[in-house]
Amino acid sequence: MRTGRAxxxxxxxxxxLMMVAVTLVSxxxxxxxxxxxxxxxxxxxxxxxxxxxxxxxGETVTLRLTSEDVTHGFYMxxxxxxxxxxxxxxxxxTITPRTTGSFTTICDHFxxxxxxxxxxxxxxx
Amino acid sequence: xxxRVDRRRFLKIAGTSLGIGALYxxxxxxxxxxxxxxxxxxxxxxxxxxxxxxxxxxxxxTHVGFSGPPDPLGTQAFERAVETINSLRHRPxxxxxxxxxxxxxxxxxxxxxRMRQFKEIAARxxxxxxxCIPGEHDAGLDGGALFRDLFGPxxxxxxxxxxxxxxxxxxxxxxxxxxxxQIAWLKRDLAxxxxxxxxxxxxxxxxxxxxxxxxWFTSDGDEVMNVLAxxxxxxxxxxxxxxxxxxxxxxxxxxxxxxxxxxxxxxETTADKKPLPFDKDQPFKNLGLxxxxxxxxxxxxxxxxxxxxxxxxxxxxSGTVGINQFLKEGAY
Numbered sequence: 412m413r414t415g416r417a418x419x420x421x422x423x424x425x426x427x428l429m430m431v432a433v434t435l436v437s438x439x440x441x442x443x444x445x446x447x448x449x450x451x452x453x454x455x456x457x458x459x460x461x462x463x464x465x466x467x468x469g470e471t472v473t474l475r476l477t478s479e480d481v482t483h484g485f486y487m488x489x490x491x492x493x494x495x496x497x498x499x500x501x502x503x504x505t506i507t508p509r510t511t512g513s514f515t516t517i518c519d520h521f522x523x524x525x526x527x528x529x530x531x532x533x534x535x536x
Numbered sequence: 537x538x539x540r541v542d543r544r545r546f547l548k549i550a551g552t553s554l555g556i557g558a559l560y561x562x563x564x565x566x567x568x569x570x571x572x573x574x575x576x577x578x579x580x581x582x583x584x585x586x587x588x589x590x591x592x593x594x595x596x597x598t599h600v601g602f603s604g605p606p607d608p609l610g611t612q613a614f615e616r617a618v619e620t621i622n623s624l625r626h627r628p629x630x631x632x633x634x635x636x637x638x639x640x641x642x643x644x645x646x647x648x649x650r651m652r653q654f655k656e657i658a659a660r661x662x663x664x665x666x667x668c669i670p671g672e673h674d675a676g677l678d679g680g681a682l683f684r685d686l687f688g689p690x691x692x693x694x695x696x697x698x699x700x701x702x703x704x705x706x707x708x709x710x711x712x713x714x715x716x717x718q719i720a721w722l723k724r725d726l727a728x729x730x731x732x733x734x735x736x737x738x739x740x741x742x743x744x745x746x747x748x749x750x751x752w753f754t755s756d757g758d759e760v761m762n763v764l765a766x767x768x769x770x771x772x773x774x775x776x777x778x779x780x781x782x783x784x785x786x787x788x789x790x791x792x793x794x795x796x797x798x799x800x801x802x803x804e805t806t807a808d809k810k811p812l813p814f815d816k817d818q819p820f821k822n823l824g825l826x827x828x829x830x831x832x833x834x835x836x837x838x839x840x841x842x843x844x845x846x847x848x849x850x851x852x853x854s855g856t857v858g859i860n861q862f863l864k865e866g867a868y
Contacts, residue, residue: 484711488748493755495710515749520710521676524640527751528809 447471447505454496454518455479457525463532468511476502483529484520490533495520508535590697592630593621593663594738596775597795599673600657601650602639606798606811613796613823615657622662629664630696634775634793635671635707635740642677651686667694669703671740671776672712680708691718693725700729704739706754712741713755722763734769741776742792744785747803752777761786778811779822794823 452474453460466472476485478498485494485502489510496502508514518529598614607613621628638650651674658666670683670690680690690705702725706714714722729735737743743757754760764770770788778795779802798811799822815821 482710486711486748488745517749517751519712519751519755521672521707523642523677526672526676530749 447473449473449475451475451477452485452531453477453479454483454485454529456481456483456522457518457529459516459518459529459531461531463534465534465536466506466508468508468535471505471507473503473505476504481522482520483518483522485516486519487514487516487533490514490516492516493519508533511535590630591626591628592632592696593628594632594634594773594775594793595796596634596740596793597636597671597778597797598633598654598657599636599639599795599797600654601641601646602797606814607819608814609819611653611657613820615660616820617796618657618660622660627663630701631658631661631663631666632701632703632738632773633658633666633668634738634773635669636673636775636795637668637671638674640673640677648682648686651682655686667701667703667738669705669738669740670707672707675705675708680705683708691721699734699736702735702737704737704743704760706739706741706743706757711755712751712753714760715756719756719759719763722760726763726767729767731766731768733767735764735767736771736773737764738773740774742774742781742783742790743772744783744790746777746781746783750777750800750803750809752803761788764788796823799823 448466448470450464450466450472452464454476455478474485474492476494476496478496480498482498483496485492485496485504489512490506490508492504492506494502494504512535514533514535515530516533518526522529595614595617598611600611600614603610621631637654638647641647641650658668668687670680670687674680675683675690683690690708691703693700693702695701702722704714704722705718706712709715726735739754741754741757742752743754743760745757746752765786765788768787772788772790773793774790775793775795777792778798778800779792780794781790781792783790798814800809801812803809812822
């Protein structure tokens with residue numbers, strides 16, 4: 412019995428150390444198991460930041476969209492993305508891209524003179 | 537009615553693009569065998585109004601108020617186009633303006649001034665009626681409020697000499713869409729017409745996915761075209777893309793007019809949506825006239841249409857007189 416408890420403690424300690432190690436080497440923030448990776452995207456006239464993100468084919472990712480000024484759109488038909496981003500009200504959308512490629516995603520809510528060139532890329536590898 | 541005459545080809549529409557857009561002549565295509573005459577009589581009976589030959593012009597994307605490197609000449613191309621239209625031997629009955637009459641401005645009063653300037657220039661047109669619908673630069677920031685104040689409704693319909701014209705608004709809502717209310721209105725509007733009626737739709741954005749990455753689409757365009765699908769003579773005229781484009785789907789013909797301010801490149805060969813650079817030696821390059829001539833031939837055996845390019849050349853840049861029009865053979 413005592414041996415069994417010691418083994419369990421050793422295993423638990425090992426798992427904890429591994430989780431710390433994974434957290435330290437992972438490029439992404441720690442998250443609960445099963446929670447999609449979150450990517451922050453900011454919109455302001457007339458650009459998105461970052462200008463490009465990369466996700467893996469089949470990976471489920473949550474895009475957290477915020478606007479720093481006016482209402483913007485976020486549209487990419489092939490990825491099933493069609494959202495509005497209102498200032499003060501972050502929008503979350505979850506995608507699981509099935510096809511690789513570079514997908515130009517646009518603001519489709521007219522926001523002023525430079526609206527026609529407000530876009531970013533979602534690269535699916 | 538004889539089955540030998542294709543009613544989809546019954547309506548003959550020829551066009552002359554003026555950088556602004558196109559001059560279209562509408563006429564029944566009367567074949568030598570007389571069968572098309574029977575079609576004409578049947579349509580007259582069904583539609584209640586006899587289709588009579590006439591011409592109209594589509595103007596688009598004048599962007600009054602725009603000033604920048606792609607076109608430092610401001611409204612010059614628009615004003616010269618007005619002069620050209622007024623100099624036509626056969627004056628068109630109508631002018632349709634398919635949006636982006638003005639360039640948007642957020643400075644108080646400036647956008648209204650630009651709309652008034654557009655009206656002043658358009659008022660020089662010696663034609664029967666000018667019909668306008670908005671583009672996103674006219675109506676995108678205020679939902680079309682200013683446009684309605686100065687021009688009236690953003691969507692409407694009217695009849696002219698047997699042709700039913702429908703102006704659709706796909707810019708006043710937040711997204712590039714027509715919207716369920718307007719689609720319901722369209723259904724009610726079309727309900728009184730037989731499927732044989734000649735219909736001309738004019739709108740700003742393309743009603744199909746031409747290049748969504750450049751916002752060259754209308755998200756509910758398919759729904760609009762489904763409403764129009766039963767009709768056999770549908771022509772859709774649009775602007776927004778600042779270049780000529782032809783597309784046929786489901787029997788409907790979609791034609792884009794060139795801009796009067798600057799041209800966009802071909803999205804098939806160019807990655808970036810940037811205006812083509814201004815050429816001081818050819819200031820109206822890509823804004824010039826384009827004459828689309830329907831083929832001469834029998835109604836049941838039409839030939840291929842041809843396109844003749846016509847460039848507008850400014851006196852101060854080329855030394856030629858005013859808007860000289862140089863015809864160049866073009867293949868279709």
